[in-house]
Amino acid sequence: MSGFPEVRMRRLRRTGVLRQLVRETQLSPSDLVYPLFVSEAESDRTPIPSMPGVDRLSIAALVQEVFGAWEEGIRAVLLFGIPEERDETGGNALRDEGIVQRAVRELRKEFPDLVVITDVCLCEYMSHGHCGLVRDGEVLNDETLELLAAQAVSHAQAGADLVAPSDMMDGRVAAIRAALDAAGRESTGLLSYAVKYASAYYGPFREAVDSAPRFGDRRGYQMDPGNALEALREAALDVEEGADILMVKPALPCLDIVRRVKDEFGMPTAAYQVSGEYAMIRAAAERGWIDEREVTMEAILAIRRAGADLVITYAARSTARELAF
Secondary structure, eight states: OOOOOTOGGGGGSSSSHHHHHSSSOOOGEEEEEEEEEEEEEOSSEEEETSSOOOOEOOOOHHHHHHHHHHHOOEEEEEEEEOOSBBSSOOOOTOOOSHHHHHHHHHHHHOHHHHHEEEEETTTTTTTOOSSEEEEEEEOOOHHHHHHHHHHHHHHHHHTTEEEEOSSSOOOOHHHHHHHHTTTTTTTEEEEEEEEBBBBBBGGGHHHHHTTTOOOSTTTTSSSTTTHHHHHHHHHHHHHHOSSSSEEEESGGGGGGHHHHHHHHHHHHHHEEHHHHHHHHHHHHHHHTTTHHHHHHHHHHHHHHHHTTTTEEEEHHHHHHHHTTO
C-alpha cells in the first residue's frame, strides 16, 4: 500500500452523507427487537423507576405500545410475563389463560405480521425467584426441563413465532425442541439464550418483574463472566440441540463473545442490551453527562458491528425514530 499523501483516509469522512454512503455496518428498525413487560396486575401502565421510559403494561396498553412501535418500523417484540400469583411450582407459566399466552393471542389478532417472541423461564412465576424447581436449596435441572418444555408449547399454541429459553438449565433446548415437534409445532422457532452470563447488569430487570432470588443467587446456572471458551461450548450444545438463533447476554460487556459466536457458527445471532445497560445511559443522560441519542445509537451500532443480526433493546422505539431521519 502506498502511504501519505496518496492515501488520505479523511477523504471519505468529509460529510455526513458521504460517511453514511461508505458505512460498513448499517442499522435499521428491522434489526431491533423490542422487549416488553406485560402484567396481570396492571390496569394500564406502571412506570419502572430504575428503567425510565419503560412501563409494566396491561394487555390493552401492550397493544397500544406495539401499535406505536409497528408504526415506527419495529417488527419484532420479546414478551416477559408478570403474573398476579406465584408459587413454588411455576404453575401460572403453563396456563392457557396465563398472562403471556393471552398477550400473544391478542397481538396475533391485532398484528398478523408481527414477530412475537416469548421468554421461556420460570423465575417470574416462582415465589422463590429462581429459574427452576428447588429442593433443599438446590435448583433442579432435569426436573425443570419438563416445565420449560410445557411452557414453550403453551406459548407456541397461543401463536408465538419464536420461544426464547433464558433459564440456562442444561439440555433445555433439546427438551423444548422435542416437545414443540411432538405437539405439531415444528415451525415454531427457538431463540436460545445460548450465552447468558451471571451479570450485575440485570438489576433493573429484576425490579421490573420482581424476580430477584429470595435466597442465594443464579451463579449456579448462569455463566462466569470470565469464561469465553465455555461460551462457545454452550453455544455449540444449543446448535446441536436445535436452536435456530443464538443469543449473547449482556451485549456491550460481551462484544468479543458476540463476534466469536458469529464467526464460529455463522448462525443468526442476537445480543441483548440489558436493563442495566439501558438504565446507565438514561441515568447519565438525565444528569447531562452524555448525549442520550448519540450514545444509544453508538452502543447499538457497536453491537451490530460485533456481529449481532438482532439487537434486543429497550431503546428500540427511540432508536427507530432516530433512524427515520
